[in-house]
Each structure stands twice: as structure tokens, then as C-alpha cells.
Amino acid sequence: MQASYPLRLKQVPNDNSVVYAFICYKAVLQSRHKKGDMIMYPSSSHDTREQHTPQIQYDMPQSHYTLQSQYTPQSQYTPQSQYGLPTDPIPPVTPGRHVLPPLPYAYNALEDIIDEKTLRIHHDKHHKKYVEDLNKAELALQTARNSGDYTYIKHWEKEVAFNGSGHILHSLYWTSMSPPGSGGQPHPATQAYLERDFGGISHFWAQFSAAANAVEGSGWCVLGYNPYFRSLEILQAEKHQNLTQWGVIPLLVCDVWEHAYYLSYQNERAKYVKNWFGLMNWPEVEHRLNQAEPASYSL
Numbered sequence: 001m002q003a004s005y006p007l008r009l010k011q012v013p014n015d016n017s018v019v020y021a022f023i024c025y026k027a028v029l030q031s032r033h034k035k036g037d038m039i040m041y042p043s044s045s046h047d048t049r050e051q052h053t054p055q056i057q058y059d060m061p062q063s064h065y066t067l068q069s070q071y072t073p074q075s076q077y078t079p080q081s082q083y084g085l086p087t088d089p090i091p092p093v094t095p096g097r098h099v100l101p102p103l104p105y106a107y108n109a110l111e112d113i114i115d116e117k118t119l120r121i122h123h124d125k126h127h128k129k130y131v132e133d134l135n136k137a138e139l140a141l142q143t144a145r146n147s148g149d150y151t152y153i154k155h156w157e158k159e160v161a162f163n164g165s166g167h168i169l170h171s172l173y174w175t176s177m178s179p180p181g182s183g184g185q186p187h188p189a190t191q192a193y194l195e196r197d198f199g200g201i202s203h204f205w206a207q208f209s210a211a212a213n214a215v216e217g218s219g220w221c222v223l224g225y226n227p228y229f230r231s232l233e234i235l236q237a238e239k240h241q242n243l244t245q246w247g248v249i250p251l252l253v254c255d256v257w258e259h260a261y262y263l264s265y266q267n268e269r270a271k272y273v274k275n276w277f278g279l280m281n282w283p284e285v286e287h288r289l290n291q292a293e294p295a296s297y298s299l
């Protein structure tokens with residue numbers, strides 16, 4: 001039996017929460033790849049696909065196991081798609097135009113577990129501030145690009161990471177919850193992943209709650225789908241401002257640890273970075289962009 005996946009988080013009932021969002025991501029990714037597309041990477045020390053034969057026939061989408069065998073080494077890779085800008089019905093958010101999403105329920109809907117006043121302040125003040133400051137940072141970076149003045153690049157990159165992550169994680173937090181008694185049970189695909197990756201919902205919850213209780217300071221506990229390992233992961237985010245925006249899929253990375261350049265460049269990182277431009281593998285960026293683009297969420 002083939003699972004039927006909704007394609008957008010906003011189409012998912014409240015009871016499915018963020019777990020379903022990540023499952024949707026996987027389903028969308030698979031549903032949009034045509035036969036022959038190359039979506040997998042060579043085996044690495046992390047790749048356990050050989051030991052990871054799915055045991056559950058229905059629920060685990062099977063197509064990616066087929067696609068794995070169709071992998072074409074990077075050296076033979078030729079971009080196949082005639083790529084234009086995404087035609088996804090969800091429009092991209094242009095710099096400075098993020099908006100605070102409304103709560104998907106009334107402020108008092110979570111009473112007995114989360115009181116109305118807490119929810120109102122959390123959403124209307126804290127989350128709103130993240131959105132406002134994200135917009136401010138994005139516009140500042142746009143100004144920097146236009147002027148070529150990157151004097152304050154470190155400050156604005158930190159701001160865009162801190163506030164972008166705050167906006168994304170809070171948006172997911174609201175939809176991760178539903179009024180008491182209405183959350184239901186894990187749906188079939190979620191159930192299958194929980195069984196395979198954690199040994200069932202009770203083991204999942206034991207690990208998730210232990211991890212949540214052990215987060216130091218302010219932070220988050222996250223159940224996420226790792227598209228590289230094709231599995232669910234529970235992760236702690238102790239400081240979401242650590243220069244990432246949750247959900248971003250890397251396309252191009254430059255290692256700027258000293259071990260990457262010190263023997264040739266010593267402490268001249270700028271020289272290494274400048275020369276690194278000549279190493280950039282644009283077909284590979286295109287390949288990864290083609291993999292990532294189908295994963296468009298709405299918040």
C-alpha cells in the first residue's frame with residue numbers, strides 16, 4: 001500500500017505537528033524526483049544503507065532505495081533538469097518581508113498545559129520580535145550587498161541566524177502542538193519511521209523527553225528528518241543562534257578551520273578564501289540545489 005502524503009504543512013491537521021512536516025519533506029522530495037534523477041551520494045562512513053534494509057513494506061517509501069542504486073558518481077554527473085527558478089505555488093520570501101504567522105488555535109486552547117497569558121506573550125511579543133529583527137537584518141544585508149560595505153557583516157550574519165532560527169523554530173513549535181485531547185496518534189508513515197529509527201513511540205518519547213530535560217539553558221528539542229542519512233534524528237539545540245537557520249540545506253560549504261589551509265597559508269585565511277573561489281564546483285551546486293528545491297515548506 002502506498003502512503004498518501006499531504007504536500008504542505010498547512011494542509012496537515014493540527015494533530016500531526018512538526019513530525020509530519022519532516023515526513024512530508026521526504027515524501028515531496030521523492031515524489032518530485034523522476035526515475036533517473038540522481039539524488040543520492042556515495043557511501044561514506046555515515047552511510048548505513050547496507051544495513052538499513054527497510055523492514056516495513058508499506059510505510060517506508062520504497063522509491064529512494066531504488067534511486068540509491070541509480071546513483072551516478074559525481075565525476076559522471078551531468079545536470080539533467082532544465083532549471084529555472086522554482087515554480088512552487090508557495091512564493092519565496094523576499095528580504096525583509098517575513099510575517100508573524102497567526103496561532104493555529106485560540107490563545108486559551110492549550111489551557112491546563114500552557115496558560116493563555118504565556119501563550120499570548122510568547123507568540124505576540126517574543127516570536128513577533130524575532131520576525132521584526134529578521135526582517136531588519138535581511139534588509140541590512142541587502143543594503144550591504146548594494147553598497148559593497150561589509151563592515152558589519154559579522155553582526156548582521158549573527159542577527160539573521162538568531163532571528164531566522166527563532167522565527168522558523170517558533171513557527172514549527174505552534175504547529176507542533178494542538179489542543180489537549182485532539183492530537184491523535186502517529187499516522188502510518190510517522191509510526192513506521194518511529195519504529196525503524198527508535199524502536200517505537202515509547203522509546204522515541206523516552207529519548208526525546210530525556211534530551212529535552214537535559215538541554216542546557218534556553219533551547220529546543222527537535223525531532224527532525226535528516227535527508228542525508230534518510231532517517232529521523234532527535235537533536236538538542238542549546239543555542240539556536242549558533243549561526244544557522246534551522247531547515248537550511250547546505251549547497252556549498254567552505255572549510256575555514258585552520259587545518260584546511262594553515263600549511264600553505266598560515267594565518268592568511270582571506271588569501272585562502274579568495275583562492276578557494278577558483279575551486280568551486282558549480283555543477284555540484286546545481287545538483288544539490290535540484291535535490292533541495294522540492295523541499296519547500298510553508299510556516
Ligand SMILES: [Fe+2]
Nearest residue numbers: 122126127170
Ligand atoms: Fe520561545
